[in-house]
Amino acid sequence: MGDDIVEIDEAAIAWSEPQETLRERPLVLLLHGRGSHELDLLSLVPHLVPGAVYASLRAPHPFPGGNGYTWFPPAEPGLPDPAAVLAATRGILAWLDRVSPVGRVASVGFSQGGALTTHLMRTEPERFAAFVNLSGFAVRGEAPADDRLAELRPRMFWGRDAADPVITAGAIDFTEQWLPGHSTLRAELYPGVGHGISADEIVDVREFLAATLFPAGGA
Numbered sequence: 001m002g003d004d005i006v007e008i009d010e011a012a013i014a015w016s017e018p019q020e021t022l023r024e025r026p027l028v029l030l031l032h033g034r035g036s037h038e039l040d041l042l043s044l045v046p047h048l049v050p051g052a053v054y055a056s057l058r059a060p061h062p063f064p065g066g067n068g069y070t071w072f073p074p075a076e077p078g079l080p081d082p083a084a085v086l087a088a089t090r091g092i093l094a095w096l097d098r099v100s101p102v103g104r105v106a107s108v109g110f111s112q113g114g115a116l117t118t119h120l121m122r123t124e125p126e127r128f129a130a131f132v133n134l135s136g137f138a139v140r141g142e143a144p145a146d147d148r149l150a151e152l153r154p155r156m157f158w159g160r161d162a163a164d165p166v167i168t169a170g171a172i173d174f175t176e177q178w179l180p181g182h183s184t185l186r187a188e189l190y191p192g193v194g195h196g197i198s199a200d201e202i203v204d205v206r207e208f209l210a211a212t213l214f215p216a217g218g219a
Contacts, residue, residue: 004083005090010098012058014038016045019099022053026129026213027101029092030056031113033135035068041110047202049209052106055099059112060091071116078171080115082141089119096127104129104213108205110197111135111166118156118175121183122146125154130212131183132157132205135164135195137171138178149182156183157208159190159201166195 028048030041038058045054059069072084096105105128109117114136121131122143131154145152158179160167179185186208190198 004087005094006060006087008057008060008091008095010095012038014042014056014058016042016054016056019053019055022099022101022103024102026052026104026106027099028052028054028209028213029096029105029107029109029117030054031071031092031107031109031116032056032059032069033109033111033113034059034070034074035063035066036110037068041108041113044108044197044202048108048206049213052209052213057092057095060088071112077166078137078168078174080112080139082139082143085116085119085139086123086143088116089123092116092120093124093127106130106132106209106213108132108209109134109136111195114158115139118179119143121154121156122149125149125152128154130155130157130209132208133159134197134201134205135160135167135193137167138175140171140174146182153182153184155208155212156185157205158185158187159197159204160188161191161193161195162189163191164195 032040038056042056059071071088107117114133
């Protein structure tokens with residue numbers, strides 16, 4: 001795929017508030033899971049950090065056989081094509097260039113969106129204050145900024161259920177080995193949530209985002 005990029009449909013972005021209100025406020029990207037859509041994670045906004053503006057992006061590819069969308073084409077579970085993941089990552093970064101946020105930026109992704117959030121960290125970590133990976137994983141293979149992460153140690157929250165029935169053991173094993181050496185990691189387990197998001201987890205994510213987006217307690 002080389003320098004391929006998959007563009008984000010700006011007409012399909014669900015904003016928590018009009019984009020014009022962003023100004024210098026923090027911006028939080030919401031990246032849904034495979035087979036879902038831009039309105040899914042928007043339901044979390046009332047339970048997250050007030051004061052930020054949230055933009056929930058729609059994945060660029062229609063999901064085969066369903067009504068939702070996918071960030072990269074289906075592949076063996078936990079083993080997506082790294083080039084396809086990078087093309088989607090570049091699409092989000094190109095959209096971020098157009099938005100040009102002045103304040104701090106964070107990314108929150110669920111499942112496949114969590115894998116993509118982690119790939120944003122592995123591509124342009126300096127552009128973000130924090131990353132949240134919910135029931136997701138890290139993609140095997142190299143990414144553009146991997147050699148800088150051990151020094152930069154970006155802030156990452158990884159929440160999941162150890163008995164998640166969707167993400168494969170191989171993908172989890174790789175992520176468990178990879179994230180601690182490439183981020184300032186907060187890893188939490190939420191028994192019984194399966195492949196989902198619990199209320200306790202959202203409380204922890206809110207705390208994590210508040211500390212990174214409003215470090216002086218502005219939230």
